[in-house]
Amino acid sequence: MKKILQGNEAIARGAWEAGATVGCAYPGTPSSEILAELSRHKEVYTEWSPNEKVALEVGHGASLAGGRTLVCMKHVGLNVAADPLMIISYTGVKAGLVIVVADDPGQHSSQNEQDSRHWTRFGKIPMLEPADSQECKDFTRLAFDISEAFDTPVLLRSETRVSHCDSPVELGERTESQVGKGLDRKEVEKLVMVPVHARARRILVEQRTAKLASYADREFPFNTTEINDPSIGFISSGVSYLHTKEIFPQYSFLKIGMVWPLPKKLIAEFFEKVEKVIVVEELDPFLETEIRAMGYKVWHGKDLIPAIGELTPTVLEKSLSLAVTGKDYEPPKVLVPIEDLPKRPPNLCAGCSHRPLFLALKKLGLFVFGDIGCYALAVSPPLSAMHASTCMGAGVGGAYGAGKVLGDTGLGKICAVLGDSTFLHSGIGPLMDTVYNGGYSTTIILDNSITAMTGQQEHPGTGFTIQGNPAPAVDYEQLARAIGVQHVRTVDPYNIKETTEVIREEVNRNTASVIITKNSPCILLRRTKPLDRFKHHHYQINDDSCMGCRLCLDINCPAISWTPKPGVAKNGRKRKGVAFINQDQCVGCEVCTQVCEFEGIVPCEE
C-alpha cells in the first residue's frame, strides 16, 4: 500500500518497521515531526529529552540494553550531542542505534547553515543520505541493520527539503529486532572508555571503517550508477541528485546513498565510463574534496555551484547551463520586481506574553542577551529589544561574562532572557557559574509552559510527557534557589509597570538574580486556556480619543494597524491618522491599553 508521507514521517515509519523500541529527541526544525510521529506507535517508548546530548546518551544506554533506538535532532543539536557521539563511535552499540540529523540549507529556521556531513568523517561514523520519503523509510530501516552488523552508531542525514517534503511511500510490516535484551557486565573493554581500553577500540574503529568501505562498494544497495549519455557524468547525493536529474536527465549519474565511507571502486568505475565528471552537492564541497583527494579530475563542482544557501533547480540551472549545454542560462521574465513588495516576516502572536516583557526591557534600555526561541522575534523593529543571540542557553553565560568586564559600570544595564524549554536545555550550567563565580547578571525565564517555536512540544517543566501523560514538572524557583540564587522573583508580564519595576530592582543588584514569568502560557497552548485570563476578548480604538501618536503601533502587535486619515482629535489636536484594531486578531491582552497615554483603546461591548 502506498501512502503520502512527509520525509520525517517516513523516517519514523522506517524506525517502526525496523523494530525500534526507543526514540529520543529534543525538537528542532526541520526534525521535530519525526519523534511526534514515532510516539503514535505503542510498541515504541518515546521521550522528549531535555537536550540532544541527553537524548543520545539515553539512546546509547537503550541500545546497550538491547533496544533498537532512534535519536533525532536538527543540525545544531548534533553540536550539543557531539561529546557522546565521538565516544559512542568507539564503544559501538548492541542493538541498532540510528542518529538522525536534519540540516537546514538556506537557514529557513536556523541560526547558522552547517553541513553535518563533516561529522561523519570526523567521528568515523557511517552516514546515509536519503533523497525522498521512500528513501527516508528504506534508509532508516537499513541503517539499523548496518549499525548492528558493524557495531557502530549510524548517522542519517536529512535536510529541510527531505524532512519537509511529501511523496508516496510503499508501507511495510514491522519486524521485531532479534537482539536479546540485557546488559553484560563483562564487556568493560568495549564500554568503559578509559585510555587503555579506548586505545584498543581506536584500532577497531579504523578496521570498521575499512569494512564499511568495502560494504559501500559491494553490498550497500543505494549507491547506484546510471549510464546514459557518457559525455558528462554527475556524482551527487540526496535531494541534490533529484534536482540534477530533473534538469539534466539525459546524462549519466552516480547517486551516492552512503556519503561516508565512500564507494571508491564505484567511483573509479564511473570515471572510466564517463568523459567528464561534475559533482553536485549542497553546501560544502564534501564529496568533491574526497573525490579530488582520491586523485581524480573533477571537471566542475564548487567552482560553479554556490556553497552558500539552498541548492534549488533554478540555482543549479543557473550555475551549470553554460558548462553542460553550452548555452547561457536564460532567466524567466520578471513581470513584477518583487524586491519592492512589503515583506512578511514572522512576528510574536497577538496576546503573546513575551511582548509586554520585552516592552519592559526596552523601557529600561537594557542590553539584552537573548536566546533561541520565539522570543528572538523581539529583535525585529519596531520592538527592537534583543541585542545578542547565539545558541541554546548562551545568553545566560554571555550576560554574566559581560558583567565581569564592565564591573560596576554594567550594573543596571544587562540581562539575559530565555524561555523555559531553553533554560532546561542548557541554561542551568551558566546560571550556576554566575552564582558560583560572583556574577551579578539577572536571568529572566520566560515561562510559556511549552517548547513553542518548534510547534508545542512538552519538556521537563510542562508537567506532561510526549504521550500527554502527567509527569513531574521542574520548579524553576526552587531550582534557582538550590543553585544558590538568593534573589528569585516572579512577575506577571502582562502588568508592564510592575514587571518593569521588578526588573529595574534586580538588574541594579550587585548579585545574581532570577526573574520568572508566571501565568504566562503560550497563547496557542489550548490546554491552559490562555485567553481565559483576559477580562475582555477584544479591544477597539476610540476614534475620538486617538491622538494618532503611534505608540501602540510600536509594540508590533499583528492586530494593530495604521489608518492615514488627517483630522482633529477630540481635544482639538491635529492628527495624521488613527490606529485600528483588527477584531479577528485581538485577544484582549491589554498590552496596548497600558502603552496608550490617551485612553484611546477601549474594550468592545461583548
Added chain:
Amino acid sequence: MANKTRNVFLSGVGGQGTILASNILGQALLNAGYEVKKAEVHGMAQRGGDVTTHFRFGEKVYSPLIKQGEADFLVSFELLEALRYINWIRPEGKVILNNQTILPPAVNLGKMKYPDNVEQTFRTHFDNNVWVVNGREIAKSLGNSQVANVVLIGALSKFFPELSLDQWTGAIQELLPARLHEINVKAFHEGRKQINK
C-alpha cells in the same frame, strides 16, 4: 500531456490552511494514480509569516521544487502573497486568487503601502487565465470561515477533468475527521462553481 510533470504553486499566510489544501490535492492525485511530490517550509510560518508549497505531479517526478517561471498554476490564499510569486508562473499558466488581504507589519505600521490592483496586474500578464474567488465569504456563508482553503481546492479541481469527483471527495474524507466531511465537501463544490469554463 498526461506524461508531463505539472506544477502547482500555492502561497498564503501562516494559519490560512495551505498545508491541508495541498494534502487534499496530493491525496486526490495519488488516488488517480499519479506520483506526487510537495515541499513546504514549516517553522516560522505559524507566527504570521508567508508560507509556500511547491506541488508537482506526473508519471515520474524527480525534484520536489518548481523552477522559477514553470508553475502551471498559482493558487494564492492572499493577494500580496500572490503577487510575490507572479514571476514563478509560466506565460500560459493559470491563476486562482483568493480575494483576501492580510496586512504585513510594514503596512500595519504605515511605512509601506499594500500593493494596489493586484487582480489587474495579474490580468495584464495572464489575461483570461485569472480567476478571483471570494473564498472567505463563501466559507463564512457555509458557517465556517476556516474552509476557505477547500473552496480554493474546489476551484482548482475544475482544471483537472481527468479526476473524478469521487477521487476528490474521497481525498477529503480520507484526510479529515468524519464530523468535518459534510462542510468541506460543500466548500469543495462551492469552489467548483466559481470557475466557469
